[in-house]
Amino acid sequence: MSQLMSSAGGKRWSGRAGALGPVTALEQYERDGAWVVAAHGSFDLDSVPPLADALGAAVKEHSKVVLDASGIAFADSSFLNLLILTHQAGTLRVAGPPEQLRRLFAITGTDRVLEIRGTVAEAAAS
Template identity: 55%
Template sequence: MTGARDAYQDGVVGDSYPAGAGWVVAARGELDQDTLGPLEQALVAAADRHPVVVLDAGAITFGDSSFLNLLLRLHQLTVLRIAAPGEQLRRLFALTGADTVLSLYGSVEDAAGA
């Protein structure tokens, strides 16, 4: 995925890089049905190539039901680990029960090393 950062640097996808046995995809900003496309492409591509995908969620300020749906679908394709989710995402995951399905970690390092 050389150049993945260049392709997405102005959007919701930040850096993507190898970590441990997996691949980290950083996301940022507000994620809803109108902005989710580039992140979905990056995560699905990572899932196709790597046994573990870590979503660095530390810079995500908002996620709606379409974002949650993407995470649950990706969870079926690969080992998905969500790193550093903020308060809004933790609340979304708790209210929907997704926190009992998805693997949440306090940092990218914890998620990559798990």
């Protein structure tokens, strides 16, 4: 069975996404009974661990978790793997993914597995 490891504890993290990558940032807050993790920047093998920590802590502590993906500029298979593991560990909804993420979800078929919503409000309400 999949297991997410977490050490974030609801902390805000900001750092470099690789040596030349853009700054990534995470924000977390409650919205309509759901815990929202808002991710901004690019997520790859080097930059995904803080997001993994945040999502892992969130699914352990909250019955509904929403990833606000509207601020994600780039994501690779490491990010996709994280979403699948999080989905298996708890209730995850992905809100507002930009076109690049929508294409990634469609190409890999994960759009049929993940619960994808247009906005954080829609994801929190569903």
